[in-house]
Amino acid sequence: MKLRGRRVLSSLVAAGMIAAVQVPFDVAAQPVAPKTDAQKACVAAIKDDVEKGRADVPLITPPGPLDLAALKGKTIWFIPISFNQFASDWEAGLKEAADIAGVKLVTFDTKGSISAANEAVSQAVAQKADGIIILAIRPSVIAGPVAEAKAAGIPVLSGFNSDSGDPVPDGMFGNFTSDFTADAELGVKWALLDSGCAADMVMVMTSSGVVWTNMSVGAEKAIKQYCAECKIKVIDIDYGNLASSLGGQLQAALQLDPAINYVFPAGDSLVPYITPILATANSQAKVLSRDGVSASIEMIAAHSGQDMTLAMPDFKWVGWIAFDDVARQILKLPRKDYSIPTRIIDASNVGKGTIKEQFPAYENFRDVFTQTWAGK
Amino acid sequence: MAAVDPDGGHSRGAPIPNHAARFSRRLESWLLVIALLILIAVCMILFPQFRTSALFIAMINAQSLTLLLALCATVVLRVGDFDLSIPQTMVATAALVVLLTKAGLPLPFASAVGLLLGLAVGALNALLVVRVGVDSFVATLGSFTALSGIAWLLTDNRVIVGVPPVLIDLARGRLFNLPLITWYAWALMAALWYLYEMTPLGKYMLFIGGNRNAARLCGIPVQGIRVGAYIASGVLASLIGILFTGYFGAVDPGAGSQFMLQPFAAAFLGATAVSVGRFNSVGTAVALYFLTVGITGLQLFGAQTWVTNVFYGVALMVAVTAAKLAGSLRR
Numbered sequence: 001m002k003l004r005g006r007r008v009l010s011s012l013v014a015a016g017m018i019a020a021v022q023v024p025f026d027v028a029a030q031p032v033a034p035k036t037d038a039q040k041a042c043v044a045a046i047k048d049d050v051e052k053g054r055a056d057v058p059l060i061t062p063p064g065p066l067d068l069a070a071l072k073g074k075t076i077w078f079i080p081i082s083f084n085q086f087a088s089d090w091e092a093g094l095k096e097a098a099d100i101a102g103v104k105l106v107t108f109d110t111k112g113s114i115s116a117a118n119e120a121v122s123q124a125v126a127q128k129a130d131g132i133i134i135l136a137i138r139p140s141v142i143a144g145p146v147a148e149a150k151a152a153g154i155p156v157l158s159g160f161n162s163d164s165g166d167p168v169p170d171g172m173f174g175n176f177t178s179d180f181t182a183d184a185e186l187g188v189k190w191a192l193l194d195s196g197c198a199a200d201m202v203m204v205m206t207s208s209g210v211v212w213t214n215m216s217v218g219a220e221k222a223i224k225q226y227c228a229e230c231k232i233k234v235i236d237i238d239y240g241n242l243a244s245s246l247g248g249q250l251q252a253a254l255q256l257d258p259a260i261n262y263v264f265p266a267g268d269s270l271v272p273y274i275t276p277i278l279a280t281a282n283s284q285a286k287v288l289s290r291d292g293v294s295a296s297i298e299m300i301a302a303h304s305g306q307d308m309t310l311a312m313p314d315f316k317w318v319g320w321i322a323f324d325d326v327a328r329q330i331l332k333l334p335r336k337d338y339s340i341p342t343r344i345i346d347a348s349n350v351g352k353g354t355i356k357e358q359f360p361a362y363e364n365f366r367d368v369f370t371q372t373w374a375g376k
Numbered sequence: 377m378a379a380v381d382p383d384g385g386h387s388r389g390a391p392i393p394n395h396a397a398r399f400s401r402r403l404e405s406w407l408l409v410i411a412l413l414i415l416i417a418v419c420m421i422l423f424p425q426f427r428t429s430a431l432f433i434a435m436i437n438a439q440s441l442t443l444l445l446a447l448c449a450t451v452v453l454r455v456g457d458f459d460l461s462i463p464q465t466m467v468a469t470a471a472l473v474v475l476l477t478k479a480g481l482p483l484p485f486a487s488a489v490g491l492l493l494g495l496a497v498g499a500l501n502a503l504l505v506v507r508v509g510v511d512s513f514v515a516t517l518g519s520f521t522a523l524s525g526i527a528w529l530l531t532d533n534r535v536i537v538g539v540p541p542v543l544i545d546l547a548r549g550r551l552f553n554l555p556l557i558t559w560y561a562w563a564l565m566a567a568l569w570y571l572y573e574m575t576p577l578g579k580y581m582l583f584i585g586g587n588r589n590a591a592r593l594c595g596i597p598v599q600g601i602r603v604g605a606y607i608a609s610g611v612l613a614s615l616i617g618i619l620f621t622g623y624f625g626a627v628d629p630g631a632g633s634q635f636m637l638q639p640f641a642a643a644f645l646g647a648t649a650v651s652v653g654r655f656n657s658v659g660t661a662v663a664l665y666f667l668t669v670g671i672t673g674l675q676l677f678g679a680q681t682w683v684t685n686v687f688y689g690v691a692l693m694v695a696v697t698a699a700k701l702a703g704s705l706r707r
Contacts (some may be wrong), residue, residue, distance in 0.1 A: 085534035243634035
């Protein structure tokens with residue numbers, strides 16, 4: 001072939017390859033207006049709830065003074081299921097509060113192991129802890145050591161193992177959690193409002209987590225209650241094989257129902273595993289979730305990868321309030337039943353994605369707590 | 377599978393087997409491929425979705441990262457050792473590269489630092505396993521665990537976003553409607569096929585994996601090749617880590633353990649196909665796709681999670697047992 005012909009051919013091949021290379025891009029679709037009468041009635045029923053869900057969250061403070069001097073020298077054990085961002089920030093908040101009170105904080109990361117969780121609680125009892133906080137560890141799998149703790153007079157706080165208001169597990173003194181069922185209902189309402197009540201949703205959860213199971217129940221209930229024509233499919237994944245399990249099941253769901261327009265993983269931690277699947281499927285489904293981890297807020301602010309989260313306030317504040325809860329129990333003071341609030345964070349109120357913008361009432365929570373404890 | 381059979385039971389100078397035996401050996405080599413094709417055919421009959429290219433693209437893409445890791449795993453497995461640190465090298469590199477770019481370092485330099493991490497991990501593994509003589513399973517499990525801690529430290533226990541768009545394009549960009557990461561996996565498969573089947577080095581690796589002492593006596597530089605395998609594995613894992621950032625668009629420091637079992641399962645199952653008794657790249661890909669098609673079919677059927685786990689485990693046990701029995705009968 002002559003040189004000129006070869007150049008033309010190679011240019012055509014290059015152009016063809018460039019044309020073949022398609023880079024996926026994100027398009028944030030606008031909310032859809034309802035069309036039918038049923039959809040309009042549905043939107044009317046949920047609109048106010050969603051607006052309330054977007055509103056500022058007032059600061060939840062301790063109920064009254066706390067004798068920090070009486071706490072000096074005590075030890076609190078913090079035993080999380082794993083040391084993810086939430087646990088890490090919670091621990092940081094606990095430590096800040098503990099340091100002010102002269103309390104020693106011992107953290108035992110169980111790395112998802114039930115035997116480690118049992119060992120942790122047993123160790124806490126053996127080392128005469130004054131209080132124990134467990135995070136997302138099913139009380140039933142540590143029932144033995146918890147009973148030992150109760151017999152030893154050590155208060156144990158159950159963190160994020162149920163909805164607020166649920167019965168307190170045996171051997172523990174209280175539930176420290178959110179209303180996950182209500183959160184899931186609010187998430188569904190957000191999707192319904194956003195879609196004009198034409199939502200076709202897949203929810204991703206794992207039944208190994210009690211709170212996530214509660215969320216799936218809440219989501220299904222909300223769809224059924226407000227939008228008979230909408231659909232929801234719940235995917236129960238193997239959290240131990242998250243990367244492979246989620247991808248395969250989600251892609252199967254998208255294949256079975258290409259009309260899916262919302263994906264609702266029960267926790268923000270699942271979102272990074274969902275975005276490549278949606279990208280491959282060329283799906284424009286919106287992603288909503290819960291917790292409010294910084295990565296998710298950043299994605300919402302960047303309009304890329306996630307569209308909404310039900311965010312909890314500053315995770316360090318959670319640590320402070322958990323400290324207050326356990327401390328009052330150690331000092332045998334009346335207890336306040338806390339329910340960790342959430343707020344819808346989406347494109348309308350994410351701003352630059354800072355905690356100060358989303359939870360302005362929580363900006364100076366440390367000062368408020370220390371003043372309240374001091375009786376001021 | 378460390379003690380593999382370099383010639384599949386047939387050595388130079390032995391009598392040429394008869395046609396039935398040759399046919400049996402060929403069938404054994406292609407059994408998993410035939411099983412895969414039958415499985416695809418059955419799924420296409422049962423599920424309309426299997427008659428769409430979209431499903432195949434989704435399946436292939438979802439396994440691209442696992443395939444890359446599985447292929448990487450075959451490098452050290454072929455010389456008779458283990459490198460369990462691969463998935464965590466991938467995640468630690470991903471975390472390092474993204475954090476360095478967010479700190480302002482140009483991407484090429486950040487990537488180079490990431491590759492250096494892989495080189496360092498490979499060198500450390502080689503030092504412990506080849507030089508000191510520590511069991512490879514234990515040594516690399518140790519480096520896996522240490523790297524896990526490093527990944528958590530680097531990321532401050534949180535998912536990191538803000539991956540440079542060029543990295544996302546590098547992984548998710550499409551060529552003929554397939555994500556680029558899939559092409560990279562196939563390119564690696566082809567490259568390793570060539571290395572293993574067409575080069576003396578590939579044969580030496582096999583001999584070392586089969587009988588280290590005999591290979592040494594034959595004059596093969598056993599230690600050097602084993603060291604090289606670990607270093608190559610480390611650097612390759614880091615390269616996969618750079619693709620990892622683009623594929624997910626974020627770095628989850630806890631992701632390493634998610635990719636621990638599947639790649640090795642695929643590598644071991646792959647040793648029952650194409651080149652039976654040897655860790656090979658094409659067999660690894662066939663094995664992974666066989667498992668993927670089976671699990672996708674079950675999911676479309678509506679099977680719950682436990683069913684797919686059982687399928688995965690049973691398929692692995694049956695295939696490896698069948699290959700072992702076939703090898704025993706041949707002898």
